[in-house]
Amino acid sequence: MSNKLKVVVTRDLGPDVMPLLLNNKELDVVVWPHNSVCDRKWLLENAAGASGILVMLSEKLDAELFDAAGPSLRVVSTMSVGYEHADLKELSSRGIRFGYTPDVLTDAVADLSIMLALMAGRNTKETLDIWPNFVWSPYVWCGPQLSATPTSPKRTAGFIGFGRIAQATLARLIPFGFQHCLYTANPATAPDHAADAALAAKYGVRELRRVPLDELARESDVVFVLAPGGAATYHIVDEKFLRGMKKSAVLVNTARGTLVDSDALAKALHEGWLYGAGIDVVEGEPKVGADHPLVKAPRCVVLPHIGSATTDTRIGMATLAANNLLGGLFGKEMPAELNTSR
Numbered sequence: 497m498s499n500k501l502k503v504v505v506t507r508d509l510g511p512d513v514m515p516l517l518l519n520n521k522e523l524d525v526v527v528w529p530h531n532s533v534c535d536r537k538w539l540l541e542n543a544a545g546a547s548g549i550l551v552m553l554s555e556k557l558d559a560e561l562f563d564a565a566g567p568s569l570r571v572v573s574t575m576s577v578g579y580e581h582a583d584l585k586e587l588s589s590r591g592i593r594f595g596y597t598p599d600v601l602t603d604a605v606a607d608l609s610i611m612l613a614l615m616a617g618r619n620t621k622e623t624l625d626i627w628p629n630f631v632w633s634p635y636v637w638c639g640p641q642l643s644a645t646p647t648s649p650k651r652t653a654g655f656i657g658f659g660r661i662a663q664a665t666l667a668r669l670i671p672f673g674f675q676h677c678l679y680t681a682n683p684a685t686a687p688d689h690a691a692d693a694a695l696a697a698k699y700g701v702r703e704l705r706r707v708p709l710d711e712l713a714r715e716s717d718v719v720f721v722l723a724p725g726g727a728a729t730y731h732i733v734d735e736k737f738l739r740g741m742k743k744s745a746v747l748v749n750t751a752r753g754t755l756v757d758s759d760a761l762a763k764a765l766h767e768g769w770l771y772g773a774g775i776d777v778v779e780g781e782p783k784v785g786a787d788h789p790l791v792k793a794p795r796c797v798v799l800p801h802i803g804s805a806t807t808d809t810r811i812g813m814a815t816l817a818a819n820n821l822l823g824g825l826f827g828k829e830m831p832a833e834l835n836t837s838r
């Protein structure tokens with residue numbers, strides 16, 4: 497029997513990253529051989545006897561998988577910053593270390609959040625396909641302007657969740673004239689006014705405040721959904737929230753589809769409760785067909801979860817995921833280990 501440590505990887509991580517694993521003589525690396533979501537049955541069969549598993553967001557990390565791997569399993573590494581697909585209690589109780597990929601994707605997702613805010617307000621969905629049958633007229637396809645204007649100088653950004661990506665998005669909004677920032681945070685944590693004042697000074701905005709959800713809906717010109725998924729945030733953007741938004745506002749979701757009630761948002765866009773939406777994540781993805789209510793909704797730009805999809809960022813995420821796996825396998829520091837016992 498081989499002394500090598502078996503690791504299972506659910507996607508080929510490409511020529512920049514796979515050598516980190518494949519060239520390691522102490523490892524026996526098994527890779528899902530297709531460019532598609534890893535088949536669950538294949539994963540359960542191949543996990544048997546594995547010391548490490550490297551997965552994507554699409555793989556459920558639960559007791560069934562850990563049982564299939566058996567007591568050899570030391571580390572699970574996900575190539576994602578989100579970890580809703582992982583049962584943290586199971587990982588913790590079994591002493592399995594867990595790595596994820598924060599920070600490396602912050603800028604890419606913040607960039608895309610701004611892109612979607614612009615696209616949603618500027619009728620991109622409707623105008624992209626219209627050429628050459630386009631008849632210009634002074635007020636056709638006019639939407640709200642993201643940047644401040646002489647008639648609308650006060651721009652307020654609302655953030656549902658105010659972590660790394662939200663703050664990087666705020667930094668990008670400052671040159672657009674945003675001087676007011678409202679955010680909501682996990683109700684289990686107490687407001688920290690001193691921290692808010694420090695952040696307001698850091699970003700150079702006049703106002704930065706934690707507010708209740710209804711105030712955020714009412715006051716924001718653009719709302720960015722950037723909180724983690726899971727039960728606590730499920731459909732946090734619901735009919736009530738959407739009815740409370742400004743008619744000229746846009747909603748951007750680059751976090752998780754489960755935070756937004758898709759049917760309510762489609763209804764809101766059809767009935768004009770808000771102006772537009774830019775959506776990178778949809779509940780139920782990747783099974784989102786052309787008939788999905790948001791794909792059919794007016795002024796709704798829907799992207800297939802490409803927030804972190806720049807070459808540099810994806811290589812950064814894959815490298816971090818591979819290094820997390822190696823750290824956990826050999827009992828060393830993992831560059832980004834999540835404390836699963838919190």
Ligand SMILES: O=CC(=O)O
Nearest residue numbers: 575576577578804
């Ligand atoms: O959604 C992307 C991620 O969690 O990395």
